[in-house]
Amino acid sequence: MAAETGTPTTLTLKSNDDELFSVAESAAILSVTIRNMVEDGCAGGVIPLDNVDGKTLASVITYMNGISAIPADEEKKKSYRDKFLSDKDFETLADMVLAANYLNMSCLMDAVSAKIAQVMEKKSVGWVRRKFGIENDYTPEEEAAVKEEHKWTFEGVETDDDN
Amino acid sequence: MKREKREEGSNSIDKISELPQDILQRILYWLSQEDAVRTSVLSKSWRNIWCTRPNLNFSDATFKGNMHQFLSVVTPLYNCIVIKDLEELPSVVFGAESLQDLHLAGFVLHREAIERMVLFKNLTSLSLQRVSIEEGIFEKIISCCPLIETLDIKVSSVLRKIIVKNLYNLKYFSFSDDVYRPASFEKELYISYQYDGDFIPSISFATVTSTEWISDIHLTCELSHDASSWFIKLHELLKSISQSKISLHFDRYSLNADRDGIRENINMVQDINGGNKHASVVVEKFKFNWLPLSLISSILNGVFSICRPRNIEDFLCGDKGEMKRIERLWKILTERKITKEDRF
Numbered sequence: 001m002a003a004e005t006g007t008p009t010t011l012t013l014k015s016n017d018d019e020l021f022s023v024a025e026s027a028a029i030l031s032v033t034i035r036n037m038v039e040d041g042c043a044g045g046v047i048p049l050d051n052v053d054g055k056t057l058a059s060v061i062t063y064m065n066g067i068s069a070i071p072a073d074e075e076k077k078k079s080y081r082d083k084f085l086s087d088k089d090f091e092t093l094a095d096m097v098l099a100a101n102y103l104n105m106s107c108l109m110d111a112v113s114a115k116i117a118q119v120m121e122k123k124s125v126g127w128v129r130r131k132f133g134i135e136n137d138y139t140p141e142e143e144a145a146v147k148e149e150h151k152w153t154f155e156g157v158e159t160d161d162d163n
Numbered sequence: 164m165k166r167e168k169r170e171e172g173s174n175s176i177d178k179i180s181e182l183p184q185d186i187l188q189r190i191l192y193w194l195s196q197e198d199a200v201r202t203s204v205l206s207k208s209w210r211n212i213w214c215t216r217p218n219l220n221f222s223d224a225t226f227k228g229n230m231h232q233f234l235s236v237v238t239p240l241y242n243c244i245v246i247k248d249l250e251e252l253p254s255v256v257f258g259a260e261s262l263q264d265l266h267l268a269g270f271v272l273h274r275e276a277i278e279r280m281v282l283f284k285n286l287t288s289l290s291l292q293r294v295s296i297e298e299g300i301f302e303k304i305i306s307c308c309p310l311i312e313t314l315d316i317k318v319s320s321v322l323r324k325i326i327v328k329n330l331y332n333l334k335y336f337s338f339s340d341d342v343y344r345p346a347s348f349e350k351e352l353y354i355s356y357q358y359d360g361d362f363i364p365s366i367s368f369a370t371v372t373s374t375e376w377i378s379d380i381h382l383t384c385e386l387s388h389d390a391s392s393w394f395i396k397l398h399e400l401l402k403s404i405s406q407s408k409i410s411l412h413f414d415r416y417s418l419n420a421d422r423d424g425i426r427e428n429i430n431m432v433q434d435i436n437g438g439n440k441h442a443s444v445v446v447e448k449f450k451f452n453w454l455p456l457s458l459i460s461s462i463l464n465g466v467f468s469i470c471r472p473r474n475i476e477d478f479l480c481g482d483k484g485e486m487k488r489i490e491r492l493w494k495i496l497t498e499r500k501i502t503k504e505d506r507f
Contacts, residue, residue, distance in 0.1 A: 094178045097186055109189065116179070117193035125204045132179040137207050146204050153201040 019054030027068040032104035288313040376407030387419035398469035413451040
C-alpha cells in the first residue's frame with residue numbers, strides 16, 4: 001500500500017448502480033472487506049461494491065463518517081448509532097443489514113440486527129407476519145403442530161386472531 | 164374476540180424471510196429464547212432458524228421441547244453449548260467433537276454419563292457450575308480436553324484435588340465455591356481461587372515458565388484445634404503455584420475452638436515447618452479482613468511460617484477499635500524478629 005504520509009487518503013467506492021462516493025480511508029476501513037482490499041493494495045482506483053446499491057451505500061457512508069468522528073467513547077458511539085437508525089424503515093434496515101454483512105462491519109451489523117429484533121420483541125406471530133409481510137405457508141394442521149411443540153413460548157404473548 | 168392490529172408500514176413483500184440464514188440468526192440472537200423459538204410458527208422457512216441462533220440456551224427453564232431429541236440434531240452444529248439444570252447430561256454432548264466451549268451448570272456428572280465421552284480435541288473453554296463431580300471423573304474429562312485455555316469451576320464439595328498437568332494451553336483458571344461470583348479473567352495466566360469451604364484444594368499445574376501468572380487466592384481462615392494442618396495445606400497449595408505472583412486474601416474466618424487451643428495449635432506450624440524455612444513461598448500481597456484481634460498475632464505467625472509476604476494489607480473498617488487494631492498490628496510486625504530469611 002502506497003499511502004502518502006501526512007495527507008488523508010480518500011477512497012472512491014462504486015455502488016452496483018454505478019454511483020461513485022468519496023470517503024476517507026480512515027472511515028472506510030471500518031469495513032473489514034474494504035480494509036482487506038486496502039491492505040492488499042487493491043484500493044488504488046475505484047472500489048466496486050457489487051452487492052450494495054447507491055441509496056444504501058450513501059447511508060452506510062454517512063454512518064462510517066459519523067461513527068469514525070467519535071473518539072473512543074462507547075456510550076457516545078451507541079447513542080450515535082441509535083439516533084442514526086431511529087428514522088429508518090424496515091426496507092432500509094434490511095438493505096443495511098445486507099450491506100453491513102457484505103462489507104463485514106460488525107458494529108453496524110449488530111446495531112441493525114438488534115434494531116430489527118427489537119421490532120419482533122414480545123410480539124404475536126400474527127403481528128410479526130403482518131408487519132413483515134410473511135406469508136403463512138403452513139396448513140392449519142401443521143401450524144397447530146408447531147404451536148403445540150413450542151406451546152410454552154406463547155405464554156404471556158397477546159393472543160392474536162389468525163392461526 | 165377479534166382485534167384489528169393493522170400496523171403502519173406493513174409490508175406486502177416478504178423481505179425479511181429473504182434475508183440469508185446467517186443474518187436471520189444474528190437477528191434472533193438479540194431476542195429472548197421465547198421470542199426466538201416462537202418465530203418457528205411464522206412460516207415453513209422460519210421453522211428451524213432459531214435452532215442455530217448463536218446464543219441458544221439449552222437450559223430447562225427456557226427450553227421445553229424434547230430436549231434429547233433436539234440435542235442430537237443440533238449439537239453437531241455448535242461449537243458452544245450452554246446446558247443448565249437438566250436432570251442428566253445428554254450423552255450426545257460428549258460425542259460432539261467440534262465443541263469449543265462447554266458450559267455446564269446444575270448437574271451431577273456420573274461415571275455413566277462420561278463413559279461415551281470422546282476426545283474434545285477442540286474444546287478451549289470448560290465451565291462447570293454447581294456441578295457435582297468426583298475427582299476421577301474430573302480428571303477423565305480434563306484428559307480428554309488437551310487444548311483447554313479457560314477453566315472455570317464453581318462447584319462442588321466433592322472436588323478437592325485438581326490436576327491439570329496436561330493442560331499446556333491453560334490461560335485462565337478459576338476454582339471457587341461461590342457460584343455467584345463472576346470469574347474475572349484479565350491476565351495472561353490468571354489463577355483465581357475463591358474458597359470458603361473447610362478445606363484447601365490441592366492443585367497441580369503443568370509447568371509453564373514463559374508466561375507470567377497471577378494467582379489470586381481468597382480463603383476463609385479456618386481456626387480450629389487443627390489450624391496447623393490448615394496452614395500446612397495452604398503451604399502445599401502455595402508451593403504448587405509458587406511460580407506465579409501470588410496474592411493471598413483471608414476474606415473471613417471461622418472459629419471452631421477456644422482461642423488458647425488455636426494459638427497453641429498454630430504455633431505448631433512453625434515447628435513442623437521449622438527445619439524447612441527456605442522453602443517458604445514468596446507472596447506478593449497478603450490481605451486479611453476481620454480477623455479476630457486476639458488471634459491476629461498467632462495467625463500472622465502461622466502465615467509467616469509458610470510464606471513471605473512482600474506487602475501486607477489489613478482491611479480497614481473504620482470503627483472505633485481501628486486505632487487500637489492498627490497499633491496492635493504495628494506492634495506485632497515491628498516486634499517480629501527479623502531473621503536473615505525475612506530479608507529480600
